[in-house]
Ligand SMILES: Nc1nc2c(c(=O)[nH]1)N[C@H]1C(S)=C(S)[C@@H](COP(=O)(O)O)O[C@H]1N2
């Protein structure tokens with residue numbers, strides 16, 4: 679019983695419902711209007727700057743390993759071949775560096791963090807992730823951010839293998855957080871029951887790092 683002008687089972691209602699289910703008329707993953715696409719305090723660049731601690735490790739795919747450990751049902755220690763054999767995904771995303779540059783529409787290929795987590799299976803009390811890289815760099819983030827649908831363990835950028843200066847052969851990309859959370863030359867993923875500070879987080883930077891909320895520096 680209702681006073682709705684169009685009955686719930688009318689042709690229009692049914693097709694509109696189907697459109698909603700199919701996401702019809704959505705233009706893409708990024709639904710923000712362009713004016714809101716750039717987070718506060720950021721400016722756009724066309725090139726892709728290189729930023730790191732200055733040690734760019736040479737990591738051969740012969741000796742490369744990716745470990746997933748901590749609060750997981752199935753700890754992983756993947757060779758390059760095993761990593762390549764996992765489902766390969768693509769993503770397109772904007773990246774935002776805390777030094778105020780942003781770059782739009784980066785095309786990535788690699789393994790989605792969700793697919794990796796489906797293999798490792800975090801335990802119930804897992805809440806945070808610590809990333810450790812081949813240059814000794816560490817950074818932390820909440821598990822929900824690491825598991826975001828846009829997050830990818832990238833081996834390719836714009837159709838080419840990820841170069842060493844940008845973290846090749848494999849780096850993480852978590853585009854909705856400042857880029858310091860996106861560990862280059864990623865070697866180890868520890869799933870944790872609590873948060874802990876990584877390199878920049880111990881040096882005045884924010885534990886979360888959401889560019890839309892300008893979480894650049896630590897609160898204290
Ligand atoms: N392993 C590692 N990852 C790292 C860093 C680093 O020093 N070592 N620097 C971080 C910082 S501060 C930034 S801004 C981005 C820069 O990535 P890019 O050089 O590809 O632009 O990498 C992040 N990931």
Ligand SMILES: [Mo]
Nearest residue numbers: 729775776858
């Ligand atoms: Mo950075």
